[in-house]
Amino acid sequence: MEVSALGLGTVKLGRNQGVKYPEEFSIPDDRAALALISHARELGINLIDTAPAYGNSEERLGTLLAGQRNHWLICSKVGEEFENGSSHFNFTPEHTAFSIERSLGRLRTDVIDMVLVHSDGDDLRIIKELGTLQALSELKRRGLIRAYGMSTKTVAGGIAAASECDMVMLSYNLVQQEEVKVLDACAKHGSAALIKKALASGHLAENFEDPVRASMDLVFSHPATTSAIVGTISEQHLRANVAAAKAAL
Numbered sequence: 185m186e187v188s189a190l191g192l193g194t195v196k197l198g199r200n201q202g203v204k205y206p207e208e209f210s211i212p213d214d215r216a217a218l219a220l221i222s223h224a225r226e227l228g229i230n231l232i233d234t235a236p237a238y239g240n241s242e243e244r245l246g247t248l249l250a251g252q253r254n255h256w257l258i259c260s261k262v263g264e265e266f267e268n269g270s271s272h273f274n275f276t277p278e279h280t281a282f283s284i285e286r287s288l289g290r291l292r293t294d295v296i297d298m299v300l301v302h303s304d305g306d307d308l309r310i311i312k313e314l315g316t317l318q319a320l321s322e323l324k325r326r327g328l329i330r331a332y333g334m335s336t337k338t339v340a341g342g343i344a345a346a347s348e349c350d351m352v353m354l355s356y357n358l359v360q361q362e363e364v365k366v367l368d369a370c371a372k373h374g375s376a377a378l379i380k381k382a383l384a385s386g387h388l389a390e391n392f393e394d395p396v397r398a399s400m401d402l403v404f405s406h407p408a409t410t411s412a413i414v415g416t417i418s419e420q421h422l423r424a425n426v427a428a429a430k431a432a433l
């Protein structure tokens with residue numbers, strides 16, 4: 185799979201409760217969401233990231249990507265459910281299979297390009313004890329997903345995931361750099377590395393003249409970085425992010 189250097193994160197297309205962004209926001213309506221997606225496509229983005237835990241993001245993408253499914257590589261997740269304002273987690277093989285079937289229906293597709301385990305923070309327990317990755321491996325064998333990995337929250341978990349999966353999603357930004365060791369492990373094992381929170385979820389460092397450019401410089405300075413998934417609902421920010429990524433590459 186050939187992914188663009190930036191991906192579009194879609195938390196803000198489906199959920200505005202229980203999120204840690206600096207400012208409150210309204211979820212874009214279909215017209216605005218479609219314009220954002222078209223704009224991303226025009227800017228060369230082909231990766232879009234969603235999850236069952238992002239409110240109705242998956243269902244919305246099922247509708248919004250109609251007629252352009254082939255352009256997009258879709259990344260979704262398993263394990264976290266967000267209901268009535270709070271998250272709960274289920275990493276069992278049975279729930280994993282159920283969740284993928286449900287995501288296929290919501291996304292109106294017959295295959296999901298990438299699926300990540302949406303960790304609750306107990307990364308190593310999920311990897312070593314719960315059978316979630318084995319369930320994803322079986323779903324890949326059956327052709328329901330094309331690749332899988334884990335969105336980790338710990339350095340040890342990220343390193344373990346890098347050796348066992350096709351890809352890892354990790355946090356890496358100007359104020360959070362301990363997971364650089366996960367990037368090193370991705371380089372060692374040849375697994376893909378998707379960066380989440382490249383812009384520190386919008387809490388941009390003030391001690392940089394151009395924090396967006398500095399963020400992209402950091403993220404793309406590591407040779408293992410495959411793509412940075414940036415969560416924006418602003419076309420202007422999207423353009424600035426693409427320009428900064430281009431300058432960094």
Ligand SMILES: NC(=O)c1ccc[n+]([C@@H]2O[C@H](COP(=O)([O-])OP(=O)(O)OC[C@H]3O[C@@H](n4cnc5c(N)ncnc54)[C@H](OP(=O)(O)O)[C@@H]3O)[C@@H](O)[C@H]2O)c1
Pocket residue numbers: 192193194195196205206233234302303335353379380381382383384385386387388396413414415416417418420421422424425
């Ligand atoms: N798997 C996981 O556990 C996990 C966790 C977190 C995130 N993610 C994924 O990663 C994606 C990105 O993470 P994130 O949304 O937390 O963090 P992020 O991409 O670092 O930051 C997004 C925030 O930054 C703002 N922003 C974006 N571009 C900007 C710019 N050029 N100038 C100023 N502000 C800008 C956005 O506001 P505007 O909308 O106003 O641009 C938004 O509030 C998510 O959408 C999701 O797909 C996954």
